[in-house]
Amino acid sequence: MTFRTLAANQRASMLLLLFLPAALRIFLLPQHPVPTPAVSDEFSYVLLADTLRHLRLANPVHPLHDFFETFFVLQEPSYSSIFPLGQGIVLIAGWFGVALSIGLFCALCYWMLCVWLRPTWALAGGVLAALQFGPLSQWMNSFWGGAVSACAGCLIFGSLPRLREQGSALYVICFGLGLGLQLLTRPFELIFLLISAAALCAVERIDPRRLLPALAPFSAAVVLMAFHNHAVTKSWTTMPYQVSRYEYGVPASFTFESNPTPHRTLTREQQLDYEAQCAVHGAG
Numbered sequence: 001m002t003f004r005t006l007a008a009n010q011r012a013s014m015l016l017l018l019f020l021p022a023a024l025r026i027f028l029l030p031q032h033p034v035p036t037p038a039v040s041d042e043f044s045y046v047l048l049a050d051t052l053r054h055l056r057l058a059n060p061v062h063p064l065h066d067f068f069e070t071f072f073v074l075q076e077p078s079y080s081s082i083f084p085l086g087q088g089i090v091l092i093a094g095w096f097g098v099a100l101s102i103g104l105f106c107a108l109c110y111w112m113l114c115v116w117l118r119p120t121w122a123l124a125g126g127v128l129a130a131l132q133f134g135p136l137s138q139w140m141n142s143f144w145g146g147a148v149s150a151c152a153g154c155l156i157f158g159s160l161p162r163l164r165e166q167g168s169a170l171y172v173i174c175f176g177l178g179l180g181l182q183l184l185t186r187p188f189e190l191i192f193l194l195i196s197a198a199a200l201c202a203v204e205r206i207d208p209r210r211l212l213p214a215l216a217p218f219s220a221a222v223v224l225m226a227f228h229n230h231a232v233t234k235s236w237t238t239m240p241y242q243v244s245r246y247e248y249g250v251p252a253s254f255t256f257e258s259n260p261t262p263h264r265t266l267t268r269e270q271q272l273d274y275e276a277q278c279a280v281h282g283a284g
Contacts, residue, residue: 176214
């Protein structure tokens with residue numbers, strides 16, 4: 001089978017790209033074992049995954065929580081990660097969930113490019129994604145994530161042009177699924193994704209009313225996020241991220257805002273982290 005023939009077979013190409021990054025990384029396991037968490041963000045994501053594996057959205061407050069203070073983890077009103085659910089769901093399967101999520105991104109990258117480029121160039125783009133984000137990349141060898149949010153972008157910008165030409169309900173669902181995935185991984189960045197999608201709709205002259213069925217998967221993500229918020233922060237609309245900024249002053253706020261002020265006593269390490277983030281952020 002030639003490269004051109006393979007590129008024209010969308011199903012075969014997507015299956016190849018789905019398993020290629022994981023297969024290449026597994027091949028390297030004897031020399032490069034399964035990675036372990038190394039930074040605060042990763043430990044927080046692993047905590048989130050462990051919480052979900054125990055069929056919980058949050059953990060009860062530990063009676064001696066003052067002795068367990070760490071970075072990017074709430075101790076009150078629940079013992080929980082500050083991050084959204086998306087990457088935690090992937091990590092339920094451990095590091096292999098990371099590898100498969102990168103494969104899914106590469107497959108969806110090819111699927112998205114098929115509507116913009118010739119099949120051979122689309123497959124070349126998918127292969128390049130597999131090389132860039134595959135066996136030796138930070139995404140593959142950490143628990144931070146990135147692939148889930150990338151999948152969301154591929155779903156959105158692969159479905160919208162197809163809607164103009166075919167109008168299939170499947171592509172509307174893909175669009176809504178992309179929005180939902182972005183909400184559950186990078187909720188603030190969803191704003192810019194929506195602006196970009198709206199601009200593309202205007203260019204492609206897509207009637208917004210045709211996108212209404214996309215509200216179904218997106219609404220499901222909103223409901224899931226609300227339940228997670230309530231379990232962690234005891235508020236349906238307050239995200240764990242927001243509570244962390246209020247309590248600990250981290251993560252740093254938007255660049256156009258002033259630095260947040262902690263509302264609890266920080267450990268020495270937390271104070272150093274807060275000062276470092278403020279220095280990088282600037283005065284706002």
